[in-house]
Structure formats: structure tokens, C-alpha cells
Amino acid sequence: MEEYWLSQGDLEPAVDTSYILTPSVKLNLKDLARVVSAGIHPVLIQGETSVGKTSLIKWLAAATGNQCVRINNHEHTDIQEYIGCYSSDDHGKLVFKEGVLIDAMRKGYWIILDELNLAPTDVLEALNRLLDDNRELFIPETQEVVKAHPRFMLFATQNPPGLYARPESVFLSLTVLSPERSRNRLCATLTTFALSLSSRALCNEHLPSSGHPPDTK
Numbered sequence: 707m708e709e710y711w712l713s714q715g716d717l718e719p720a721v722d723t724s725y726i727l728t729p730s731v732k733l734n735l736k737d738l739a740r741v742v743s744a745g746i747h748p749v750l751i752q753g754e755t756s757v758g759k760t761s762l763i764k765w766l767a768a769a770t771g772n773q774c775v776r777i778n779n780h781e782h783t784d785i786q787e788y789i790g791c792y793s794s795d796d797h798g799k800l801v802f803k804e805g806v807l808i809d810a811m812r813k814g815y816w817i818i819l820d821e822l823n824l825a826p827t828d829v830l831e832a833l834n835r836l837l838d839d840n841r842e843l844f845i846p847e848t849q850e851v852v853k854a855h856p857r858f859m860l861f862a863t864q865n866p867p868g869l870y871a872r873p874e875s876v877f878l879s880l881t882v883l884s885p886e887r888s889r890n891r892l893c894a895t896l897t898t899f900a901l902s903l904s905s906r907a908l909c910n911e912h913l914p915s916s917g918h919p920p921d922t923k
Contacts, residue, residue: 709736710743713857715772715814725765731758738766748837748860750822759863763818772857773815775806779825785832789845802848811836811843814855822862836860 727735741749751759760776767774777787790805810817819825836843841854 710739712739712743712766712770713745713772714770715767715816715857717768717771717773719771720768722765722768725761731762734762735766738762742766742859745856746839746841748862750862750864752864752866755865760818760820763816763861763863767816772859773813774818775810775815776818776820777806779819779821779829781824781826783825783829785826785829788829788832789843790847792847802845804845807836808843808845808852811852811854811858814857816859816861819860819862821864823864823867 738749738751741747751762753759764774777783786805788805788807790803790808792800792802795801804812807817809815822830832843836854837860841858843852843854844850845852
């Protein structure tokens with residue numbers, strides 16, 4: 707992807723020609739590609755409603771052949787949608803059916819958590835372990851620890867804190883790239899994010915420079 711090396715997924719790369727690549731969109735795609743090329747860092751894109759936060763991620767996923775799934779959060783979002791729950795199969799047997807997040811972790815998909823700051827507290831707390839360096843998640847129902855596939859990427863989007871944000875949602879966002887890229891209403895800054903009262907700073911030196919593949923050691 708231009709100056710950065712990104713892992714190709716299992717799908718055939720496809721470029722959506724209907725997606726208009728304005729100069730500002732190209733700059734945002736370049737910034738997003740830089741973060742994604744690091745390979746492990748979760749990304750938060752913040753911006754006003756309908757400015758293209760989600761479509762930016764989906765375009766990059768398609769262009770690199772990565773399967774992209776999405777969860778649209780709201781105040782009634784159930785943790786079962788993320789993790790999974792027990793239900794009856796075709797034979798009436800009670801089985802555990804994994805949720806969207808667990809499926810994405812196993813298969814190396816990209817997942818977008820839209821409007822994450824609207825999600826209930828129990829959803830945010832469940833994500834804490836996944837945001838650690840070990841990138842794993844515990845399923846209480848099965849007592850299993852699931853480790854993320856190397857290609858798994860987690861993205862979150864949210865509107866600017868204020869009118870629509872849950873007051874108890876805690877985001878200690880650390881800006882990775884230049885805030886000057888907030889133009890044409892896309893007031894988005896690409897950030898790593900934490901859902902706890904402490905976080906490890908991601909400085910620019912932890913991100914790959916152009917022209918070099920990410921270190922996978």
C-alpha cells in the first residue's frame with residue numbers, strides 16, 4: 707500500500723473504483739496504512755457522523771484482501787454478540803456458538819467496532835485483555851483462552867466525546883500521527899486506545915517508516 711508493507715489476507719485484493727480518493731482521503735489512508743503495517747496495534751478513528759470513518763477501513767481491507775466484519779454498538783449491545791453464547795443446533799443439542807469477535811480473532815479478520823463509546827461497560831471491560839500485548843481473550847462459558855491470529859486487526863470508531871458518548875466510557879487516546887490531518891470534516895486522528903485507567907504510550911518510533919516491511923520477530 708503505497709509506501710508501507712501490509713499483510714495480504716486470504717481474499718483477492720479488490721479496489722472499489724466508486725470510492726472517491728480525494729487528497730484528504732489519500733492522506734488518511736496513508737496514515738491508516740502506516741499504523742496497520744505495524745501489525746498489532748489497535749486503532750481508534752474519531753470523527754463526526756458520516757465523514758467516512760468506517761468506509762476508510764473497509765476500503766483498505768478490500769484493497770489488501772483482508773476479510774472485514776463489523777459490530778455496530780449501542781447502549782443495548784450484548785457481550786454475547788462479541789463472545790458468543792450457548793444455543794441449540796439442528797439436532798437440539800446445546801452448543802456454544804462463537805460471536806463475531808472470537809470468529810475474527812481465530813480467522814485473522816479485520817473487525818470494526820463502530821461507535822464503541824456507546825457500548826455498555828461490560829463490553830468495554832471484556833476487551834481489556836485483548837488490548838494487551840498478548841492479544842488474547844478469555845471465554846468464561848468454555849474456559850478457553852483464544853489468541854488472536856497474526857493478521858487479526860481491531861479498529862474502533864466513535865464520534866467526538868460529548869453529546870452521544872456514555873459518560874462512564876474511559877478513552878485514554880494517544881495520538882500516533884499528526885493531528886493536522888483533521889481536514890474536510892474528517893476530524894479523525896489515528897490513535898491507539900485503552901479501555902482502562904492506564905495505557906502504554908505508542909510513540910512514532912514504534913511505527914514502521916516507509917519502505918520497510920514490519921518486524922515480525
